[in-house]
Amino acid sequence: MVQPTPQMSDALHRRGLMFILSSPSGAGKTTISRMLLDGDPALRLSVSATTRPMRPGEVDGKDYHFVTQEQFDRMVEAEQFLEWAHVFSHSYGTPKAQVKAGLREGQDFLFDIDWQGTQQLYQKLETDVVRVFLLPPSIDELRRRLTGRGTDSAEVIAARMERARAEISHWDGYDYVVVNDDIDECFAKVCEILHAERMKRARQTGLIGFVRELMRP
Numbered sequence: 001m002v003q004p005t006p007q008m009s010d011a012l013h014r015r016g017l018m019f020i021l022s023s024p025s026g027a028g029k030t031t032i033s034r035m036l037l038d039g040d041p042a043l044r045l046s047v048s049a050t051t052r053p054m055r056p057g058e059v060d061g062k063d064y065h066f067v068t069q070e071q072f073d074r075m076v077e078a079e080q081f082l083e084w085a086h087v088f089s090h091s092y093g094t095p096k097a098q099v100k101a102g103l104r105e106g107q108d109f110l111f112d113i114d115w116q117g118t119q120q121l122y123q124k125l126e127t128d129v130v131r132v133f134l135l136p137p138s139i140d141e142l143r144r145r146l147t148g149r150g151t152d153s154a155e156v157i158a159a160r161m162e163r164a165r166a167e168i169s170h171w172d173g174y175d176y177v178v179v180n181d182d183i184d185e186c187f188a189k190v191c192e193i194l195h196a197e198r199m200k201r202a203r204q205t206g207l208i209g210f211v212r213e214l215m216r217p
């Protein structure tokens with residue numbers, strides 16, 4: 001069998017990136033996340049641990065690792081989280097193990113986390129992080145989406161609406177802000193951001209050597 005000739009460009013590698021989607025509850029980040037994951041096998045969801053109850057249709061280990069408060073506290077104690085926060089009276093955290101090794105191997109991760117987690121990840125791993133904030137087209141539409149989803153009680157919806165303005169106030173801690181009005185348009189914009197970020201010079205390892213080779217007289 002004929003072996004392919006090694007190319008100089010074979011030495012080019014890319015470190016994985018951490019693609020973060022945040023928004024007020026109900027603006028659509030889970031929907032956009034699912035579309036991204038369905039269409040992009042190179043992207044992997046960072047599955048968070050949470051103490052909140054499972055919603056209908058959610059799968060343990062796929063949507064979240066559903067844990068008790070005691071289990072969560074033990075994970076905090078053992079420093080097993082890259083970041084964690086209290087959101088809507090429950091605890092949520094990003095397990096460290098899968099992400100750190102994956103990034104080194106060029107694996108891209110998607111994070112559906114809030115602004116507190118975003119700040120923590122940015123402080124720790126700034127150059128790997130891409131921060132995208134989704135906004136709803138209006139507050140009334142946000143309420144309609146939360147109600148229409150049909151997964152939360154009236155009290156839970158009221159609490160999430162109450163927090164929406166506070167969540168939105170963190171919009172300027174993000175690299176990109178996208179309004180999720182038409183879902184397909186929003187998805188297309190988020191895809192463009194991801195594709196462009198993957199090509200950033202700073203993420204390419206081996207590029208200096210490759211360019212030097214190209215420039216050799």
Ligand SMILES: Nc1ncnc2c1ncn2[C@@H]1O[C@H](COP(=O)(O)OP(=O)(O)OP(=O)(O)O)[C@@H](O)[C@H]1O
Pocket residue numbers: 023024025026027028029030031032145146148149180181182183184186
């Ligand atoms: N562009 C859109 N137009 C109409 N409905 C939408 C749009 N985007 C999402 N939705 C719907 O709005 C509801 C809330 O969306 P989703 O669950 O993705 O929000 P979320 O930001 O992940 O909320 P949470 O933070 O509570 O998990 C869902 O029923 C979803 O189908």
Ligand SMILES: Nc1nc2c(ncn2[C@@H]2O[C@H](COP(=O)(O)O)[C@@H](O)[C@H]2O)c(=O)[nH]1
Pocket residue numbers: 022023024025048049052083084085087088092093094112113114115116117118
């Ligand atoms: N800081 C973190 N926030 C997280 C994490 N996982 C999810 N979240 C955020 O919590 C709220 C509520 O989520 P829901 O699934 O209960 O509706 C939402 O803003 C998520 O983005 C995490 O690991 N860390």
